[in-house]
Amino acid sequence: MSVDLACAEPAFLDLTMVGLDRIPKPGEERLAQDFLRSPGGGAITAVGAARLGLSSSLTSPLGDDAVGMLLRTLLADEGVRWDGRLVERTPVTVIMPTDGDRAMATFDPGESVTATELGAVEPRAVVLSIPRLPLAPAGARTYVSVGDLDARALAGRELPAELSTARALLVNEREALLLSGAPDAQTAAAQLARAAPLAIVTLGPEGALAAGAEGTVHVEGVAVEAVDTTGAGDLFAAAYVWADHWGAALEQRLRWAVLYASLSVRVATAVAGAVTLRALLEEGAGYGLTSPVRQPAMKEDQ
Template identity: 55%
Template sequence: MTERVELVCGDPAFVDLTFAGLDGLPGPGEERHARDLLRSPGGAATVAIGAARLGLSVALATPLGADPEGDFLRAALAAEGVRCADRTVSRTPVTAVLPWDGERAMATFLPQPPLQPADVAAFAPRAVVLSLPWLHCAPAGAALYVTVGDAEARAAAGALPDGLAAARALIVNAREATLLAGEDDPVAAARKLAETVPRVVVTLGPDGALAVERGELVRVPGVAVAAVDTTGAGDLFTATYIWSELRGAGPGLRLHWACLAAALSVRVPTAVAGAQSIDGLAAAGKERGLALPASMTTEILGGSE
């Protein structure tokens, strides 16, 4: 019998090559120098590792490449207790990350991994996080959390794909929300998207996050930190938001925990280096008066709070 996991991540996983401590972003024809070059898991691997460090049982359903980059990701995920798909593909996505002045530039090689519904269903997940192109891979009965990339938001603007109404939540940043909804204001965008999706969560960077659920708006402030590398902050927000809900937190508390985890992550280079352990996040939350969520129950996943 298949061992059921709490969360399956089905989006592409990357190897991130981070040029840390750059003396500036290069323009056309320019060469800039970095203090260090770091290799780390990225993309869905960041969500998976972030959730695993918080104590969830996690699997990555996306097939990894039969190449050195895929071998690196499999080893890194295994070290975190994350299960990986047995199936392989030829190449693994890679992103060059150039952090600069509290933001970052990126260049990505993305061979599309052919995720199939059977890849996700093999882990019998209680919950699954997927982006728009892979909604058809969500198994019946699993709580579906949907994320969106910038290119996907532009492509889906004004024409949301089928399947969103069945999602438990849509988690997007402010730019993605406004693109999808055709609204300039993130609150107005969230309210419009909530006409289709039961719950819309919008991250606002250093300004915190908001959610519209059952017509009610909840908003929490951000956590002030000195940002070194913002790569993966949204992924770790997503991981922590899902963790907090599966562990029983209500709407406002979910946002507080997710904003805290995202803020703590940007203080160091690479997304995975900033992913908190449950003990580290709990200690940071206690300093700010946040109570840990109650244990997860079957009823929570069924829809009651």
């Protein structure tokens, strides 16, 4: 059975230390006020999409271990399908948020989805990173991300030709500058749009901008008090795909995605901050946004 969105990036169990007054220095111990476990990595986008009413699948492998069992249970509770394969171990990230930023340490055994596994899901859209771009099924809308490690590896190099088939390239400002070598985000977006039909650069509290076949658009950020910025980009992607799924214009897609990502940083962990469709639409109305979701036609006697 096909799904609206398949998330092909590795999924992690995020272990978040909440309430640190600052990041510990080498040899130093700091006390957290709480400790939380939640889906991370590609699972964040999958959960965000599900909460916005899309059918979503996580296609990345998970371990046949206690961590993987917990992640599969958390995903099932969110209505997210898991269509990956069992491997030996599950990736884990320890997150220490403080002062609107965070430090992270990650263990990743390096397992990845295959083209066969991704194609078997029959996704209408897929979110994956540049290294996995060749795995995208034919006919699926492809939204491409770039992690920090990949951005550094690709800095100064020609971007892959496959990007020309993507629906959009979604990167943050740091990644955009690394990939393009440009001095600022607007120039970077314009340069990246030569490789992808649409390049979108997220700017944190400053919003987001896009350049490409649909023109150049910049939308302002949403003022919130940031507690934990982990996963904001993953949820930006989820909301962008959701708005694009319903045919929203570029500016509206950006505004909905910026709002969704901004709302998520108000609490610890990305999944805790990923609001439901109803909550997003209510917040959006306060910013003058009109729901892109098409309601079913009513019968005459209703």
